[in-house]
Amino acid sequence: MPKNQSQFQKGLSLPEFLRNYGTEEQCKQAVFKLKWKDGFICSECGSTSYCELKARPVYQCNRCHFQTTLLAKTIFEYSKLPLTTWFLGIYLVTQSKNSISALSLKRHLGVSYNAAWRLKHKLMQVMKEEDDKQPLEHAVQLDDCYVGGKQKGKRGRGAKGKTSVVAAVSIDENQHPVHMRLSVVSGFKKQEIKKWAVAHLKQGVHIISDGLACFKGLETASFKHECTVKMGQELESYEATFQWLDTMIGNVKNSIRGTFHAIRREHVPRYLGEFCFRFNHRFKLDELFNKLVSSATKSPPMPYRLLKLAEARW
Numbered sequence: 001m002p003k004n005q006s007q008f009q010k011g012l013s014l015p016e017f018l019r020n021y022g023t024e025e026q027c028k029q030a031v032f033k034l035k036w037k038d039g040f041i042c043s044e045c046g047s048t049s050y051c052e053l054k055a056r057p058v059y060q061c062n063r064c065h066f067q068t069t070l071l072a073k074t075i076f077e078y079s080k081l082p083l084t085t086w087f088l089g090i091y092l093v094t095q096s097k098n099s100i101s102a103l104s105l106k107r108h109l110g111v112s113y114n115a116a117w118r119l120k121h122k123l124m125q126v127m128k129e130e131d132d133k134q135p136l137e138h139a140v141q142l143d144d145c146y147v148g149g150k151q152k153g154k155r156g157r158g159a160k161g162k163t164s165v166v167a168a169v170s171i172d173e174n175q176h177p178v179h180m181r182l183s184v185v186s187g188f189k190k191q192e193i194k195k196w197a198v199a200h201l202k203q204g205v206h207i208i209s210d211g212l213a214c215f216k217g218l219e220t221a222s223f224k225h226e227c228t229v230k231m232g233q234e235l236e237s238y239e240a241t242f243q244w245l246d247t248m249i250g251n252v253k254n255s256i257r258g259t260f261h262a263i264r265r266e267h268v269p270r271y272l273g274e275f276c277f278r279f280n281h282r283f284k285l286d287e288l289f290n291k292l293v294s295s296a297t298k299s300p301p302m303p304y305r306l307l308k309l310a311e312a313r314w
């Protein structure tokens with residue numbers, strides 16, 4: 001049997017992780033290098049001359065006396081957890097096959113559930129923002145999908161209590177999936193989908209959908225659009241066309257059911273963001289840890305009050 005390319009790749013081993021990031025000083029050095037890759041530079045005056053205060057962990061510019069800290073303006077700011085806990089959290093999140101719940105993180109990290117929840121949600125926010133930066137290219141399959149809500153009752157379009165999600169995947173010339181994007185939308189209305197497309201699709205992409213009315217709105221937003229209708233004799237070609245998208249929607253639903261059980265509606269965008277980030281880096285497991293540490297260092301802080309709010313959709 002051929003080996004599954006993504007399952008057999010080399011990740012970051014635990015001994016290797018502990019060798020490189022086992023101490024607070026090693027983690028601080030890693031953040032310093034990511035934040036100031038050519039050495040410290042004052043954000044106010046651009047000077048590279050600085051000193052470290054003895055009383056507090058503060059860097060002070062020697063020219064304008066502006067003071068800053070290593071963790072200022074990073075996702076690690078306002079957290080009481082040591083960097084070693086953050087780094088171990090990032091290791092566990094990136095090296096697990098199907099993500100890891102806040103409850104498992106609590107046990108592995110030896111912190112309270114609330115601390116684990118905050119760490120996990122901040123990391124998911126970083127993954128979502130990082131992934132959303134890259135617009136989808138080439139040919140893009142588009143479909144509507146519905147996540148969460150009660151299992152019983154009406155399913156699919158219009159089902160009560162479910163969250164509406166645009167599911168999109170870009171495919172290469174061999175019909176293999178390249179990038180996936182799952183975004184919560186307020187509903188499947190033309191204007192909403194048009195705004196989503198402008199934010200997430202490269203100009204000139206070729207869109208393939210089942211012809212849901214709102215997707216037709218994309219033709220006016222300078223995207224090429226091809227409808228594949230899900231009826232009668234065309235059913236077979238529809239199934240072949242949307243095979244990847246259907247598989248991935250199934251995977252995300254299983255992952256949500258299996259790992260997280262119930263997700264609060266307002267947090268769905270972050271869970272989808274993590275799922276896509278993981279999928280889009282599926283052949284680069286050994287780089288995933290560094291990628292998330294780097295993105296976390298470059299992401300603005302997210303205080304708890306913002307974390308609790310309903311997430312901006314896209």
Ligand SMILES: [Zn+2]
Pocket residue numbers: 042043044045046047061062063064065066
């Ligand atoms: Zn300065």
